Amino acid sequence: MIRKLFALTFCMGSVAAYAQQQDVAIITAKLDKSPNDTLVNLYEPYSGDTATAVIKNHQFKMTMPIAKGGSVYIMQIGSNPELGGTLVYLEKGKMNITGKGGYFKDATFSGDAWVKEWQEVMNLTAPDAGDGKALADLEQKYRKAMEVGDEDAAEEYNKQGAILQKKQKDVLGKWMQEHRNSGVTGYVMTIYFNTQREMDSLYAGLGEHAKASRILQRWKNPGKVDPSIVNVKVGAEGEAPGTPGSVKIGGPAPAFSIPDMDGKMVSLADFKGKYVFVDFWASWCGPCKPQIPFLKAANDKFKNSNFVMLGISLDSKKEAWVKAVAKHELNWLNLSSLKGWGDATASAYGASYIPFNVLIGPDGNIVARNLYGEEVDKKLSELMPQAALTAIPQK
Structure with missing residues (x-):
């Protein structure tokens, strides 16, 4: 039950409000109890783009x-x-926010079509109602x-969660089918669909406006649209130190x-001259468990060849890590460095x-990266065909 979340932290900076530019989002708000003379920050966490206003x-x-x-911002x-704090999707156009309270909870968001589409997705994924709760x-x-090492109970909770996650993905997949040209689909795709196969398939069915969103351009062209990912947190143990790196094939x-x-x-240097498969996982990671049989099969097949498999756990408690391995x-x-998401290697990769x-x-x-299921054996067999042949039992 792993979900990517934006860390609600702010690197203070200044970006002028270029009202004369053609491609701008204009946000107006009237919140009846909002604190006067208080600073409002609008922040794009991947790029650091910031705008400010005073109430x-x-x-x-x-x-x-x-x-x-279009991209997702923290306001x-x-x-x-x-x-x-709240998350908002913005693209060229207007958003209006009204409410009886002092902040964004229970406020009404209106404006161009993308505002309505964003609210629909937020309602479908709300963590305080329905399946989200x-x-x-x-x-x-x-x-x-x-935390107490009750992996049997955790396994049952994970099974129940997997059913709800599948239901949520089905609902979001249907929403994307009905909104093929919405810029909001970029958020849905990159947050709720993690495998390369899923994402490639979904991307192929989108319209040109959706594909042109900053979110999908950043995904499609890593490091070219924005230099790096800033202040991204993944829900679990610990927090990543600083700005994560990004590895590229080749x-x-x-x-x-x-x-x-x-x-x-x-050290990685210990295996110079070998193929090294590095798997990042954790004892508390439910989605990691379906991958285990494929990793076992690949390791058994290629371990006597020019190959080594390394598991890097993002656990912070040794007992839970050791129990899960056994x-x-x-x-x-x-x-494992036992630093959770603070692991420097996870950040570097x-x-x-x-x-x-x-x-x-x-x-x-x-x-290669992000090989799942049968893709693991397929890629290794492609790179080490002779090893794959000798691993097949002879009749």
Whole structure:
């Protein structure tokens, strides 16, 4: 039950409100009890683009340049993100916010078509009502069970959660089919559909306006639309330190040195000249478990060849990590810094969700990433055909 969330933190900066630009989003708001003389920040967490306004007479207005297409922003009244923060999707056009309270809770958002579309998606995924609330409750139970090492109870919560997640994805998939040209589809696709196969299939069915969103352009052209991902947090244990990196196929694999279960340091350099499959996972990660049989099969098939598999756990508690390795019989080299999402290697590789994996070639460069299910064996067999042949039992 892993869901990617924006961390409600703000790097203060200034971006002028270029009202004369053609591609801008104009936001007006009247919140009857909003605190006067309070700063309002509008912040794009991937790029750092920021606009500000000051509340006067319980109203504010701000303009954000949207030259690169639609994206999701954090809007914050004051300094308390729990009280005054909300996520909004913006593209060229107008949004109006009205409410009887002081902040965005229970406020009404109106304006251009994309405002309505964003509100529809927020209602479908709300964590305080319906299936969203049930999923959030299960996630809390799951984490508490894992904290005390009750993996059987956690497994049951995870099964129930998987059913709700599947239902949610089906609903969102239907919404995307009905809104093929909405810029909001970029948010839905990149947040709720993680595998490359799912995302490629969904992207192929979208209209040109949807594909032109900043979200999908950033996904399609990593590092070109925006230089890096800033302040992204993935719900679980710990927080990533600083700005995560991003590995590219064909580029060099970042070096690392991480302790194994006995405290012995293991480095990527130890396996120079081999194919190295690095799997980022955690004991509390429900979606990681369906991947285990495919990893076992691949490891058994290629372990006697020019190949090694490494599991890097994003656990923060050693007991839970050790128990999970034993229970699932993960018979490859298992490593962990026990820093959760604060693991420096996960940050260096851009592992902002799990399961996440990379395949490193004998030359130290990235060969593939995000191989799931049968894709693992397929890719390894393609790269090491002779090893695959000798692993097949002879009749």
